[in-house]
Amino acid sequence: MKMSSKARYGLYIAVELAKQYNGSDVVNVTALSQTTGVTEKYLEQIVALMKHARIVVASRGVNGGYKLADSPDNISVGQVLRAVEDNLEIVDCLHGECVNRRECVARNLWSKLYDNINGYLDTISLRQLAEDKI
Amino acid sequence: MKMSSKARYGLYIAVELAKQYNGSDVVNVTALSQTTGVTEKYLEQIVALMKHARIVVASRGVNGGYKLADSPDNISVGQVLRAVEDNLEIVDCLHGECVNRRECVARNLWSKLYDNINGYLDTISLRQLAEDKI
DNA sequence: AACAATTCCTACCAATTTACTATGATTAGT
DNA sequence: ACTAATCATAGTAAATTGGTAGGAATTGTT
Numbered sequence: 001m002k003m004s005s006k007a008r009y010g011l012y013i014a015v016e017l018a019k020q021y022n023g024s025d026v027v028n029v030t031a032l033s034q035t036t037g038v039t040e041k042y043l044e045q046i047v048a049l050m051k052h053a054r055i056v057v058a059s060r061g062v063n064g065g066y067k068l069a070d071s072p073d074n075i076s077v078g079q080v081l082r083a084v085e086d087n088l089e090i091v092d093c094l095h096g097e098c099v100n101r102r103e104c105v106a107r108n109l110w111s112k113l114y115d116n117i118n119g120y121l122d123t124i125s126l127r128q129l130a131e132d133k134i
Numbered sequence: 135m136k137m138s139s140k141a142r143y144g145l146y147i148a149v150e151l152a153k154q155y156n157g158s159d160v161v162n163v164t165a166l167s168q169t170t171g172v173t174e175k176y177l178e179q180i181v182a183l184m185k186h187a188r189i190v191v192a193s194r195g196v197n198g199g200y201k202l203a204d205s206p207d208n209i210s211v212g213q214v215l216r217a218v219e220d221n222l223e224i225v226d227c228l229h230g231e232c233v234n235r236r237e238c239v240a241r242n243l244w245s246k247l248y249d250n251i252n253g254y255l256d257t258i259s260l261r262q263l264a265e266d267k268i
Numbered sequence: 269a270a271c272a273a274t275t276c277c278t279a280c281c282a283a284t285t286t287a288c289t290a291t292g293a294t295t296a297g298t
Numbered sequence: 299a300c301t302a303a304t305c306a307t308a309g310t311a312a313a314t315t316g317g318t319a320g321g322a323a324t325t326g327t328t
Contacts, residue, residue: 001135003224003244005316011240028274042317048276060275061325077243090137106145108268109211110137113254120250124243134242139287162303176288182305195296196302 003085010046010084011077011129012036017056018072018126026058026065046084053083072130078121090114137219144180144218145211145263146170151190152206152260160192160199180218187217206264212255224248 016035020027032047033040047066050056057069068075091110128134150169154161166181167174181200184190191203202209225244262268 001137001141001219001224002226003135004314007135008225008240011243015239030274039317041319044275044277045317051276058275059325060273060323062273063326064274064324066275085135090135091142092136105149105263105266106142108266109145109258109263112268113251116254117247117251120247129239129243132239132242134246138285164303173288175290178304179288179306185305192304193296194294194302194304197297198295198303200304 001090003081006046006049007081007085009036009038009043010050010080013038013043013047014050014055014068014075014080014126015130017066017068018075018130021068021072023071024067026063026067028065032066049084049086050080053079055079055083068126072127073125075126076122077124077126077129078118080126081121082118090117135224137215140180140183141215141219143170143172143177144184144214147172147177147181148184148189148202148209148214148260149264151200151202152209152264155202155206157205158201160197160201162199166200183218183220184214187213189213189217202260206261207259209260210256211258211260211263212252214260215255216252224251 013032013036016032017027029040029044029047032038033043036043038046047056047058051058051066054069055075056066058064058066090113091106093107094110094114124134147166147170150166151161163174163178163181166172167177170177172180181190181192185192185200188203189209190200192198192200224247225240227241228244228248258268
C-alpha cells in the first residue's frame with residue numbers, strides 16, 4: 001500500500017507552489033523541476049493532474065507557468081493527493097459493485113478506512129506543510 | 135495506494151478462520167480454498183505469513199490444518215494486514231533515513247498518516263468483522 | 269510577421285512488482 | 299509403508315510504475 005511517486009512528487013510540487021504563492025506570480029516547469037528534483041517532463045504530467053483538479057492554474061506562452069488556484073490555507077493535502085494519485089482508493093470495489101461477492105465482508109472496512117485516511121489528510125493545509133507546522 | 139490481493143485474501147482467510155474458531159479444530163488448505171475462493175497454492179503462501187506473525191498456528195501431517203492462535207476477539211484487522219501486506223507502510227522512508235532529502239517536508243505527514251491508519255485498523259477485531267458488526 | 273519560451277497532449281518503453289503456478293521436501297497419523 | 303497434509307522456494311506471465319520522447323498549441327517580444 002505504497003504511495004506512488006506521483007503522489008510524493010505531487011506533494012513536493014504543491015508545497016513548493018505554496019511557498020512561492022503570492023496570488024499573482026507563476027513558477028515555470030524548469031524552476032519547479034530544479035527546486036523539487038523531479039524531471040521536467042514527468043513534472044509536467046503531474047502538475048497537469050493538479051490543473052485538471054483545479055488546484056493549480058496555468059498560463060501558457062512566454063513567461064507562463066503555474067500557481068496555486070487558491071491560498072495555501074484553503075488547499076488540503078487530501079485534495080492534492082486525490083488529484084495526483086489516481087487510485088487513492090484502497091480497493092477497487094469501493095465504488096460500484098463488488099466484482100467478487102466474497103469481498104463484501106470487508107467492504108465496510110475498506111470504506112471506513114478510506115474515510116479515515118481522507119478525513120485526516122483533509123485536516124492539513126498546504127500552508128501547514130510548507131511551514132512544517134504539522 | 136491499493137491494498138494488494140494478499141492483503142484482501144489474507145483478511146478473508148482470517149475471517150473464515152474466525153468464523154470456524156472453536157479453540158481446537160483446525161481447517162485445512164483445501165477447505166479454506168473452497169470457502170475463500172483463493173487458489174490452494176497461493177493460499178498456502180498467504181497463511182504462512184500469518185503463521186510467521188503468530189496469528190495462526192498450524193499442525194502438519196494427516197488431519198493437519200490451521201486455526202487462529204487466539205480468540206477472534208483478541209486479533210485485530212491491523213495485525214492481520216500488517217502480517218500479510220509486506221509493505222503496509224505508505225512510503226519507504228518511514229523507517230530509517232530518507233534517501234531523498236527532499237522527502238523530509240512530508241515525512242511527518244506520512245508518519246502520522248501511517249499511525250492514523252493503524253490506529254483505526256487496530257480498533258477492529260476479527261470477530262467484529264466476522265459478525266459484520268462494524 | 270517571425271521567433272522564442274512556455275504549456276499541453278499523447279505515445280512509447282524498460283524495469284519492477286504482482287499474482288500467481290509448480291515442484292518437491294518434510295511431517296505425522298493409520 | 300502409505301497417505302494426507304503443511305512447508306519452502308523457484309519460476310513466470312501480466313500488469314503497473316516511473317519515467318522518456320516528440321511535437322502541437324499558445325503567447326509575449328522584437
